[in-house]
Amino acid sequence: MLRITAIASLLLFSACELAPLDVTGLRCDDSSECGDGFVCFDTRCFHEDALPLEDGGHDAGLPDAGIPDAGAPDSGTPDAGFDAGIPDAGVPRDINLLLNPGFEIRLSDGGVSNWRASTGRLQSSTQSRSGARSGKLISSGTSQQMVLIPSVDQPGTEFGMLFCSSAWIRAENGQTVDLTLTLRDRYADGGSDASAGVRFTATDTWKQVKEQHVSFGNSTMQMRISSVTRYDAGDGFFIDDAVLLRSSASFCP
Structure with a gap:
């Protein structure tokens, strides 16, 4: 009788050992496992046979962290495209x-x-059309015809490039000035080819003058303002808001 009771107790103990504890629905996390036959999903324990394959597979967030959200459009690539100067690597177009x-930077x-x-x-002047300053070209001699040019020519010209230039001119109060x-x-050999030149008369109110020229290429481009009127020492005229650009069209603005 004792032997039968011992065998029965052994079988009951084995059955209890083989049957895992049902923890379905209990809370879990990375530090607490659910036990054999169960998995932790969304902070709850589930029997491993109760979950569909797609819920425990690769659908757990990969689409949201994928290429579309971290791709080139969000990183500025379209803004750094063809406007980055490649077509204009010679002489930029439509840029002063x-x-x-504007003659705003005054020297010591x-x-x-x-x-x-x-x-x-x-010399620098406060008689400006825009901004705080303009330039004033004055005579340093007697009966002098004055010439104003930028300190540096524009390099990189090619045959057929259209260059456009303009400036605002004003004479002294009550005077007029004839200019070109x-x-x-x-060219490197000292030669030059010039536009016909625009001659105009400015009064004591600001007036804009414009000129254009198609380059012959292999040269530097120079803007040149010269007075036809002759001035004695100390007399002159004002200039402001000058422009020299390479046109992107077949005409000047």
Whole structure:
């Protein structure tokens, strides 16, 4: 009788050992496992046969962290495309090529940065059309015809490039001034080819003058403003808001 009771107890103990505890629905996390035959899913324990394959597989977040959200459109690639200067690697188009075109940068000696007078003298003035300053070209001699040019020519010209130039001119109070605006191809051997030049008369109110020139190429481009009127020492005229650009069209703005 004792032997039968011992065998029965052994069988009952084995059955209890083989039957896993049902933990379905209990909370779980990465630090607490559910036990054999169960898996932790969404902070709850489930029997491993009760979950569909797709819920425990690769659908757990990969689409949301994928290429579309971290791709080139969100990183600025379209904004750094063809506007990054490749077509304009020679001479940029429709951009003012002049440095200090508004004559705002004044030098310590009273002159104007990035401009020079090949005849006469250029000084900074507060008689401006826009901004705080303009340039004033004044005579340094007697009966002088003055010439104003940028300090540096524009390089990189090619045959057929259309260059456009303009400037605003004003004479002293109660006076008039006759001027010519010209564009010139200047070559390494010292030669040049110039536009016909636009001659105009400015009064004591601001007036804009424009000129254009098709380059012959292999040159540098120079903008040139010269007075037809002759001035004595100390007299002159004002200039502001100058422009020199390479047109992207077949005409100047």
